[in-house]
Amino acid sequence: MSIVFMDYRISCAKCGRRQPETAFRCASCGSILEVSYRGRGKLLRQDRGKPISRYLDFLPIGNLYVELGEGGTPLKRISSGEFKDIGLFLKLETGNPTMTFKDRGSAVEISKAVELKMRAVCCASTGNMGLSVAHYARQAGMRCTIFISKDANAKKIEKIRRQGARIVEVKGDFNKALNEAEAFARKTGAFLCGDYHFRKEGQKTLGFEVVEQSGKEMPDYVFMPVGNATLFSGVYKGLTEFKKAGLVEQIPRLVAVQSEKCDPLVSAWLKKKKLSYVRPRTEADAIAVGYPTFGFEGIEAIRKSKGDAVAVAEKEIEDAVMGLERFGVYAELGGGTGFAGFLKYYRENPAKLKGKRVVVVVTGNNEGVFREQ
Numbered sequence: 513m514s515i516v517f518m519d520y521r522i523s524c525a526k527c528g529r530r531q532p533e534t535a536f537r538c539a540s541c542g543s544i545l546e547v548s549y550r551g552r553g554k555l556l557r558q559d560r561g562k563p564i565s566r567y568l569d570f571l572p573i574g575n576l577y578v579e580l581g582e583g584g585t586p587l588k589r590i591s592s593g594e595f596k597d598i599g600l601f602l603k604l605e606t607g608n609p610t611m612t613f614k615d616r617g618s619a620v621e622i623s624k625a626v627e628l629k630m631r632a633v634c635c636a637s638t639g640n641m642g643l644s645v646a647h648y649a650r651q652a653g654m655r656c657t658i659f660i661s662k663d664a665n666a667k668k669i670e671k672i673r674r675q676g677a678r679i680v681e682v683k684g685d686f687n688k689a690l691n692e693a694e695a696f697a698r699k700t701g702a703f704l705c706g707d708y709h710f711r712k713e714g715q716k717t718l719g720f721e722v723v724e725q726s727g728k729e730m731p732d733y734v735f736m737p738v739g740n741a742t743l744f745s746g747v748y749k750g751l752t753e754f755k756k757a758g759l760v761e762q763i764p765r766l767v768a769v770q771s772e773k774c775d776p777l778v779s780a781w782l783k784k785k786k787l788s789y790v791r792p793r794t795e796a797d798a799i800a801v802g803y804p805t806f807g808f809e810g811i812e813a814i815r816k817s818k819g820d821a822v823a824v825a826e827k828e829i830e831d832a833v834m835g836l837e838r839f840g841v842y843a844e845l846g847g848g849t850g851f852a853g854f855l856k857y858y859r860e861n862p863a864k865l866k867g868k869r870v871v872v873v874v875t876g877n878n879e880g881v882f883r884e885q
């Protein structure tokens with residue numbers, strides 16, 4: 513595979529100061545960072561089984577050194593009488609190596625860690641990202657430490673341990689684990705994985721695939737579950753880059769979905785208020801994030817795409833997960849939350865969706881809650 517040196521820079525999302533490759537927050541103001549590219553990217557020829565390499569021109573790495581079969585997931589058409597007045601498609605991220613979309617971001621992050629000759633990585637997680645990072649780090653021969661809440665899903669913690677990662681159980685929620693992971697990275701020099709700029713770059717490839725798989729029939733709406741809003745804001749960022757490169761004409765309306773029991777982004781959008789911390793009480797552990805890292809960017813993505821946000825009841829999430837099973841699709845609660853949001857939005861706004869093409873992202877099935885019971 514050829515090495516592409518795309519001209520990119522990493523800078524602070526707030527004050528704009530340029531940052532080194534190893535930074536994960538702005539040294540001056542502490543804000544999160546972002547990657548920007550000079551020029552228009554091109555699509556590369558797709559290697560078999562390496563779908564993300566096609567987008568290397570839009571990624572801040574010289575090469576994908578660790579590709580384990582992530583990406584290239586199906587966009588499945590749903591033909592059902594219930595939804596006969598819309599074109600409904602499911603983007604099935606359960607097809608990734610650790611069964612969640614997190615693998616897209618891990619491929620980019622661990623490739624960056626290889627490029628920087630790092631020997632150890634660390635990460636805070638609610639469960640799925642930890643498993644994904646542990647899987648990729650193991651394949652790259654790196655030590656891995658995962659910070660996770662003591663209250664996280666025990667089955668997920670055990671899976672991460674089986675990938676050879678060291679687990680640090682944190683008293684507190686995801687945001688507490690995040691602070692500890694950052695402190696550990698500063699102290700030990702381990703490469704910090706997680707909801708930061710490199711991961712966001714990997715996760716935006718989901719949006720690229722939706723564009724390519726839709727061809728001339730671009731979706732009008734894309735529904736996604738939101739935890740840290742890395743995927744949500746990343747997909748928006750990717751679509752704007754595709755637009756700049758002339759690869760897509762119109763950006764779909766992006767709809768953010770959260771549980772009513774953990775809805776900081778949705779309530780900030782609906783009440784037109786600043787984002788504020790919410791204590792997570794949802795059973796959908798993959799999206800149990802009280803203060804989304806990319807919350808501001810997520811709200812911007814809704815506004816600029818003329819999208820929307822919807823919060824769903826826990827019971828609606830469970831029903832949606834079971835509803836997906838009728839189409840042969842299995843999701844964990846967080847993974848099926850986008851579908852729950854779509855069902856509610858369709859019920860409450862039938863005129864808005866009538867005649868439209870709708871993509872719902874099924875983000876993961878790490879736990880297989882219903883299948884294993």
Ligand SMILES: [Zn+2]
Nearest residue numbers: 524527538541
């Ligand atoms: Zn700054």
